[in-house]
Amino acid sequence: MAVRDLVRTYRSGRGAAATEIRANDGISxxxxxxxxxxxxxxxxxxxxxLVRQLTGLLRPDSGSVELLGHDIVRHPERAARLLGYLGQESTALDELTVALAAETTGRLRGLTRAQARGAAADVLTELGLEPIAARPLAKLSGGQRRLACFAATLVGERPLLVLDEPTTGMDPVARRAVWSAVDRRRAEHGTTVLLVTHNVIEAETVLDRVAVVDDGRVIACDTPGGLKALVDGDVRLDLVWRDEAPLGVPAVAALRERAECTGRRWTVRTTPEQARELVAAVTTGPAFAALDDFTLATPSLEDAYLKLGGRHGGLAK
Ligand SMILES: Nc1ncnc2c1ncn2[C@@H]1O[C@H](COP(=O)(O)OP(=O)(O)OP(=O)(O)O)[C@@H](O)[C@H]1O
Known part of the structure; x- marks a missing residue:
């Protein structure tokens, strides 16, 4: 998949009140x-x-999208044959049962009724969805519905899967089922996967490479390990106070200037030496009495993102 200089601007309002948002600002x-x-x-x-342009659902203002040799800007209708897309919104399949949603997707992708039924049954078994196969999507919990939509996306194998936050709302068992299914397709069919995520833990474990997108631009693109190397040497200290932070302790008062404070939780990114001194300062005397919990951690992808100048104080939703 190759994307070159993709630009997409949304316009809303008219005349003097018109505003423009450049949602993609030259993405390659x-x-x-x-x-x-x-x-x-x-x-x-x-x-x-970006993802909606790759899937042929949205036309870019300029730039190119090539999927397996096909020009998707010129031929957006070809995208459906090349990729399985799981969008953020629940779909038109909502009124169908889990089994029928999966089977219908197979039919829409050109399978015969028998093929679609067989493929749907296999995917439901693979994802542990058999117990809820007869229930309408609209009546499921958020996580169950998401997993059912993911199942439908897999029916009638496509060489490319585009998954926009596939595991949102899922419990750990469902999440693991998703990643095993992705792994299996990659191993057996060489399937390529493009994944949109906010979950840095997941990103660190499942991704081969990651592009960090900020303000419509790619600000970094590397392996998770490569990105984390940007913050190599730094550690993160999280302090959680029982109640108010003990600002009477000079070390704590000084720390407030550089910590990110969210309610009772303070986060500081610093060198291991400084972190050791800080831990020593807060684990003695009145500071320790006021401390509920603390953790010292090696850098995460989120720390790398912040170092890159990402806005909004982090990636978490
Ligand atoms: N249909 C639209 N009309 C006008 N502005 C839009 C439209 N869709 C998105 N935007 C704006 O474009 C920008 C990018 O939105 P987009 O949905 O691509 O972000 P995102 O990275 O997917 O966000 P999230 O993580 O919240 O899903 C935002 O400022 C958003 O408000």
Whole structure:
């Protein structure tokens, strides 16, 4: 998959009140076959806008999208044959049962009724959805519905899967089922996966490479390990106070100037030496009496993102 200089502007309002948002501001990316490639970035960064152009659902103002040799800007209708897309919104399939939603997707992708029924049954078994196969999507919990939509996306194998926050709202068992299914397709069919995510833990474990998107631009593109190397050497200290922070302790008062404070939780990114001194200061005397919990952690992809100058104080929703 190759994206070159993609620009997409949304216009709203008319006349003097008209506003423009440049949601994609010259995005270029290449995703290799068989790769699990992630788009990571804060709300409003332009990830869904990018994905909707890749899937032929939205026309770019300028730039090119090539999927397996096909020009998707010129032939958006070809995208449906090349990729399975799981969008953020629940779909038109909502009134159908889980089994019928999966089967219908297979039929829409050109399978015969028997093939679609067989493929749907296999996918439902694979994802552990058999117990709720006869229930309408609209009556399921958010996580169950998401998993059912993911199941439908897999029916009638496509060489490319585009998944926009597939595991949102899922419990750990469902999430694991999603990643096993993705892994299996990659191993057996060389399926390429483009994944939009906010979940940095997931990003660190499942992605081969990740593009960090911010304000409609790609501000970094590397392996998760490569991005984390940007913050190598730093550690993160999280302090949670029982109640008010003990600002009478000079070390704590000084710390407030550089910590990110969210309610009772303070986060500081610093060198291991300084972190050791800080831990020593807060684990003695009145500071310790006021401390509920603390953790010292090695850098995460989120720290790398912040170092890159990402806005909004982090990626978490
Ligand atoms: N249909 C639309 N009309 C006008 N503006 C839009 C439209 N869709 C998105 N935008 C704006 O474009 C920008 C990018 O939105 P987009 O949905 O692509 O971000 P995102 O990275 O997918 O965000 P999230 O993580 O919240 O899903 C935002 O400022 C958003 O408000």
């Amino acid at each position: 990316l290449t995703v290799r076959q068989g790769e699990v490639f992630g788009l990571l970035g804060p709300n409003g960064a332009g990830k869904s806008t």
